[in-house]
Amino acid sequence: MNVFNIKKGLLLLFIVQGIVAIGCTKSNEPAASPGTPSNTGIEKGVIKGRVTDSKGNGIANVKLVIEHTIYYGTYVFATTDQQGYYKTKVPNGSWQVTGQIERALNDQSYKFDLHPDEPAAFAGSNGAIRNFSWKLKGAKPGNGYYGSSVAVYAEPGSSLDLSALEITLTPVGLLADGNPGSVITDTLEDIGGGEEGIKDIPIAKYRVSAKIKNTNEAVQIRLRNTGNYGTSVEGVFKSGFTGSTQYQLVVEVK
Numbered sequence: 001m002n003v004f005n006i007k008k009g010l011l012l013l014f015i016v017q018g019i020v021a022i023g024c025t026k027s028n029e030p031a032a033s034p035g036t037p038s039n040t041g042i043e044k045g046v047i048k049g050r051v052t053d054s055k056g057n058g059i060a061n062v063k064l065v066i067e068h069t070i071y072y073g074t075y076v077f078a079t080t081d082q083q084g085y086y087k088t089k090v091p092n093g094s095w096q097v098t099g100q101i102e103r104a105l106n107d108q109s110y111k112f113d114l115h116p117d118e119p120a121a122f123a124g125s126n127g128a129i130r131n132f133s134w135k136l137k138g139a140k141p142g143n144g145y146y147g148s149s150v151a152v153y154a155e156p157g158s159s160l161d162l163s164a165l166e167i168t169l170t171p172v173g174l175l176a177d178g179n180p181g182s183v184i185t186d187t188l189e190d191i192g193g194g195e196e197g198i199k200d201i202p203i204a205k206y207r208v209s210a211k212i213k214n215t216n217e218a219v220q221i222r223l224r225n226t227g228n229y230g231t232s233v234e235g236v237f238k239s240g241f242t243g244s245t246q247y248q249l250v251v252e253v254k
Contacts, residue, residue, distance in 0.1 A: 039085060039129055039131055040129070041129075042126070042127050042128060042129055043127045044125060044126060044127045045089055045090060045091075045124060045125065045127055046087060046088070046089055046090065046127045047066055047076075047078070047087070047088060047090050047095065047097060047122070047124075047127065047128055047129075047130060048085070048086060048087035048088070048129055048130075049064075049085070049086060049097075049129050049130045049131040049132065050080070050083075050084045050085050050086070050131050050132075051064075051080050051084045051086070051099060051101075051114060051131070051132045051133070051134075052084055052131070052132070052133050052134070053133070053134050053177060054133070054134060054135070054136070054177055054179060055179075057084070058080065058081075058082070058083040058084020058085065059080060059084050059101065059134065060080055060081065060082045060083075060084060061079060061080060062079065062080040062084070062086070062099055062100075062101055062114070062132075063077060063078075063079050063099070063100075064077065064078045064079070064080070064086055064097055064098070064099045064130075064132075065077060065097070065098050065099065066078065066088070066090060066095050066096070066097050067095065067096055067097075067098070068093055068094065068095055069093075069094040069095065069096050069121050070093065070094060071093070074093075076088060076089075076090050076091075076095070090124040090127075091124050092123075092124045092125045093123070093124050094121050094122070094123060094124075095121060095122055095123075095124055095128075096119075096120075096121045096122075097116065097130045098113070098114070098116075099113075099114040099116075099132050100112060100113055100114060100245065101114065101134060103176055103177075105176045105203065105204070105205070105236075106173075106205050106236045108236055108237070108238065110176060110203055110237070110245075110247065111244075111245045112134060112136075112146070112176070112203075112245060113140065113146065113245045114132035114133065114134060115132060115133045115134070115135045115138070115140070115141075115146065116130055116131070116132055116141065117130070117131040117132070117133070118130060118131075119141040119142075134177060136175055136176060136177055136202035136203060137200050137201070137202050138200070139200075144246070145199055145200040146200070147199065147200035147201045147202055147203075148199075148200075148201055148203060148237050148246055148247040148248060148249070149191045149195075149197050149198065149199040149200070149201060149246070149247075149248050149249075150167065150169065150197045150198045150201055150206075150208065150248070150249045150250075150251065151191065151195045151196070151197040151224075151248050151249070151250045151251070152165065152167060152188055152195075152196055152197050152198075152210070152250075152251055152252075152253060153195075153224055153250065153251070153252045153253070154252070154253055154254065155252055155253065155254035158253075158254045160219070160253060160254060162188055162196050162253075163187075163188065163196075164212050164213055164214065165187065165188055165210050165211070165212065165213065165219065165253065166185060166186070166187055166210070166211055166212075166213040167185070167186060167187070167188065167197075167198060167208065167209070167210050168183065168184070168185045168208070168209045168210070168211075169183065169184040169185075169198070169201065169206040169207075169208055170183050170206060170207045170208075170209075171183070171204045171205070171206055172204070172205040172206060172207055172234055173204065173205055174204065175202050175203065175204045176202070176203040176204060181202060181204050184198070184201065186198045187213065201237075201249075203237055203247065205234060205235070205236045206234070206235065206236075206249065207232050207233070207234050208221060208232060208233055208234070208235060208249070208251055209221060209231060209232040209233075210251075210253050218231050219253050219254070220253065220254050221233050221251055221252070221253045222251065222252055223235050223250065223251055223252070224250040224251060224252040225252065229254060233251060235249045235251065236249065237249045
């Protein structure tokens, strides 16, 4: 082989190596990677999973927020497909996934935090699977409840002892997730903020009644500061805080 051919061969080798090196360069931007719907088998550099309702059916078009646990305001997003699956690439670092859905019921709009099967953060380099389900009641990871609360106030000037009351909530129609609800009967407890009531109630429209527990004597009730008193009242949960996923139904007794 002459010198010309050797130089030509070396030049060709350098060109090929350069192309390979360029192809292996990692982008700083996380790219979506839908792939085949799946929530099994951890993949390095990928977060994936599925969002389901109370019956195990996938929920479409749910936006998952993958947030960096150290660098504030650093996010990656993913959206579920028609079967409820999501999948996207994440850079190196420590990440945590959350999700919410929004639903309308009785002319009210509600946001619901989704329940993670594993709330812990994960390393982007390792990848992870995080599945979520929609729960209307039960304890959240850390603190709080997926359900909302009924707050009970005594009419100003009333001598009624709230600790003696028993409240009954009867669903009027279906729950927010489309399932039938159950009658809830309970006594009052501290629900925070200086209020007495019942906590962790699935979102729905309810007919609310009250009685003295020891005597079964019916107590007059109404929505707080609204309408006339009666033996029962119908009401829906409302929120006074924009973006909050905690709602209240507030009643008044005498």
